[in-house]
Amino acid sequence: EADIYQTPRYLVIGTGKKITLECSQTMGHDKMYWYQQDPGMELHLIHYSYGVNSTEKGDLSSESTVSRIRTEHFPLTLESARPSHTSQYLCASLGGWNQPQHFGDGTRLSIL
Amino acid sequence: ILNVEQSPQSLHVQEGDSTNFTCSFPSSNFYALHWYRWETAKSPEALFVMTLNGDEKKKGRISATLNTKEGYSYLYIKGSQPEDSATYLCAFIGTGNQFYFGTGTSLTVIP
Numbered sequence: 001e002a003d004i005y006q007t008p009r010y011l012v013i014g015t016g017k018k019i020t021l022e023c024s025q026t027m028g029h030d031k032m033y034w035y036q037q038d039p040g041m042e043l044h045l046i047h048y049s050y051g052v053n054s055t056e057k058g059d060l061s062s063e064s065t066v067s068r069i070r071t072e073h074f075p076l077t078l079e080s081a082r083p084s085h086t087s088q089y090l091c092a093s094l095g096g097w098n099q100p101q102h103f104g105d106g107t108r109l110s111i112l
Numbered sequence: 113i114l115n116v117e118q119s120p121q122s123l124h125v126q127e128g129d130s131t132n133f134t135c136s137f138p139s140s141n142f143y144a145l146h147w148y149r150w151e152t153a154k155s156p157e158a159l160f161v162m163t164l165n166g167d168e169k170k171k172g173r174i175s176a177t178l179n180t181k182e183g184y185s186y187l188y189i190k191g192s193q194p195e196d197s198a199t200y201l202c203a204f205i206g207t208g209n210q211f212y213f214g215t216g217t218s219l220t221v222i223p
Contacts, residue, residue: 043213100146100158
């Protein structure tokens with residue numbers, strides 16, 4: 001069974017705060033992804049990583065940053081949260097190109 | 113950003129009805145197509161990974177077909193049950209290995 005964890009599940013926080021969304025997987029997958037989804041819209045890739053010390057921006061421009069210091073951990077950081085960052089953020093990992101992605105439960109972020 | 117379209121956007125069917133929906137994607141630079149089921153308050157769950165033109169996959173009452181030449185995939189559900197209610201997502205993976213998701217089809221099965 002796939003094991004990928006995101007915390008927190010829900011976060012309501014004020015403008016200007018620094019936020020880190022956590023994502024961890026125990027499957028040893030090299031490839032990890034962050035998606036952003038607004039209601040009624042498709043999942044948009046904002047960051048991905050193909051291994052330790054490798055990070056790339058996705059198609060959707062995002063003010064967030066990511067790091068990949070350990071294989072199992074791929075946190076996403078917003079240095080100064082704004083209301084426009086309100087969205088759902090999903091983390092996923094991939095073992096191989098012919099395999100499906102494994103998703104976390106997501107973080108619903110609301111910036112007041 | 114590549115265009116991956118799913119239709120219909122939402123669907124309500126009676127329990128026991130069979131249904132199908134469509135995922136359209138670019139017919140060039142194809143590598144794979146994924147189908148996922150996403151239930152409310154849960155994470156998306158993989159249904160199928162399809163890579164070859166003409167692929168047909170089946171999992172219980174759910175099946176899928178793939179036409180890479182014309183750029184579409186169909187997902188079929190036979191004898192829909194209330195537990196099939198979910199959003200069904202498709203994802204196109206191109207030869208650049210990036211994932212492009214459709215907006216999903218929201219299925220509600222009425223008991």
